[in-house]
Amino acid sequence: MNDATHHTAPLLRSWIASANVPDCDFPIQNLPFGAFTTADNRKARIGVAIGDRILDLAALESAGAIRLRGTDGPVFDSPTLNAFMALGRPVWQALRAQLSALLGADNETLRDNAALRERVLTAQADATMLLPVQIGGYTDFYSSREHATNVGSMFRDPANALLPNWLEMPIAYNGRASSVVISGTPVHRPLGQYKLPDQPRPSFGPCRKLDFELETGLIVGVGNPLGWPITTADAQRHIFGMVLLNDWSARDIQAWEYVPLGPFNAKTFATTISPWVVTMDALEPFRVAGPVQEPEPLPYLRHAGAHHVDIRLEVRLQPASTSATAAPADVICRTNFRHMYWSMGQQLAHHTISGCNTLPGDLMGSGTISGTAPDAFGSLLEISWNGKNPLTLSGGVQRTFLEDGDTLTLSGWAQGDGYRIGFGACVGTILPALNAARHVDR
Numbered sequence: 001m002n003d004a005t006h007h008t009a010p011l012l013r014s015w016i017a018s019a020n021v022p023d024c025d026f027p028i029q030n031l032p033f034g035a036f037t038t039a040d041n042r043k044a045r046i047g048v049a050i051g052d053r054i055l056d057l058a059a060l061e062s063a064g065a066i067r068l069r070g071t072d073g074p075v076f077d078s079p080t081l082n083a084f085m086a087l088g089r090p091v092w093q094a095l096r097a098q099l100s101a102l103l104g105a106d107n108e109t110l111r112d113n114a115a116l117r118e119r120v121l122t123a124q125a126d127a128t129m130l131l132p133v134q135i136g137g138y139t140d141f142y143s144s145r146e147h148a149t150n151v152g153s154m155f156r157d158p159a160n161a162l163l164p165n166w167l168e169m170p171i172a173y174n175g176r177a178s179s180v181v182i183s184g185t186p187v188h189r190p191l192g193q194y195k196l197p198d199q200p201r202p203s204f205g206p207c208r209k210l211d212f213e214l215e216t217g218l219i220v221g222v223g224n225p226l227g228w229p230i231t232t233a234d235a236q237r238h239i240f241g242m243v244l245l246n247d248w249s250a251r252d253i254q255a256w257e258y259v260p261l262g263p264f265n266a267k268t269f270a271t272t273i274s275p276w277v278v279t280m281d282a283l284e285p286f287r288v289a290g291p292v293q294e295p296e297p298l299p300y301l302r303h304a305g306a307h308h309v310d311i312r313l314e315v316r317l318q319p320a321s322t323s324a325t326a327a328p329a330d331v332i333c334r335t336n337f338r339h340m341y342w343s344m345g346q347q348l349a350h351h352t353i354s355g356c357n358t359l360p361g362d363l364m365g366s367g368t369i370s371g372t373a374p375d376a377f378g379s380l381l382e383i384s385w386n387g388k389n390p391l392t393l394s395g396g397v398q399r400t401f402l403e404d405g406d407t408l409t410l411s412g413w414a415q416g417d418g419y420r421i422g423f424g425a426c427v428g429t430i431l432p433a434l435n436a437a438r439h440v441d442r
Helices: 057-062 089-103 114-120 145-155 232-238 251-257 280-286 344-352
Strands: 033-038 041-050 053-056 121-123 127-130 138-141 172-174 180-182 191-194 203-206 214-220 239-246 271-273 312-318 330-336 363-365 407-415 420-431
Touching: 041 057, 053 057, 053 114, 057 114, 089 280, 114 121, 172 344, 191 251, 214 312, 214 344, 232 239, 232 344, 239 280, 239 344, 239 363, 239 407, 239 420, 271 420, 280 407, 280 420, 344 363
Parallel strands: 138 363, 180 271
Antiparallel strands: 033 041, 033 127, 041 053, 053 121, 138 172, 191 203, 214 239, 214 363, 239 271, 312 330, 312 407, 407 420
């Protein structure tokens, strides 16, 4: 996309100075959407991140400074983005153009109106972020060839790491939407059954192999009717944007329960997403071709061109034994979303080929994103090779899996020339299991 909302020449600038810093996640080229409250206004509403500020779209709409085609009443005076997303991509793009113009360095409409600025701008530091969408359905895919190969090699034969169906279709399972939480929400260690190798029957108690999974998530903007699949060619019209996603995993519980129907309690206890939804229009300049798919997919999964996105990803681990002021968190993974085998369009096409309908706000996880080298593995299961190779952190602290008090931070950005399209942080801290003593067999 080559329009005024993206980097052309010269570089687009905002009159909000913090948005012009080269490593700022939220320059004027980004304009991601989120839901928030403030101490002086507890009503949940929709805003856009710009620099270190939030542009309050509900207040801007009330003041008549923005207008949406085809609407009779306010859209952003709402706790979720669902109603706005359902309006479709032409409306999304029209609003993006309006906001880009209002925030442009040479536009005096908002820049020189002190009273309106006071009404519609708030510091991100003063806001409480909420889940940006009402999530009716959550699906988690398994689309990184490197991750699937690592897991297959670990638990099966390395020569046959990928099952025969993996190269033919995007593998996925239906997750639990009710336990998707916003960044910063603490996560209690789950309880469940796990089978120790030397025991004839399972044990019950707190998970012993708690893990993270580095993922992204796509947000459905416009759904499809029951019985009418979405094609790969049309998928872009249905995807509103992306978030970072940590699909916390209880590896020992999962190993015991997943046969024959797949993950259940090992995944249902929590999934963390970042608060800002970065639109596909903001990510358009960073589209790249994906890896060659061999064998060639069946016709309904084929699409040519640049359908992947160049997004750099990092994971930091702050161990419980280390004070945040004493030492920085360690980077334990660096990888890139561009290497995923199955694209978002293919995921959506496969998800709906049966006639399954989707709704605005539906969330679809990419699956763990891993690279080929150990420092690009997107889970501790891979980094420690199921506990055989402990990870050594700053000060000699070691981890095979997560311990109570550990904090994980996911970050991601698409790097432009003099600016970046960032996602903000996706953060979660592990708390001890709840009521373990009441339930554990003695």
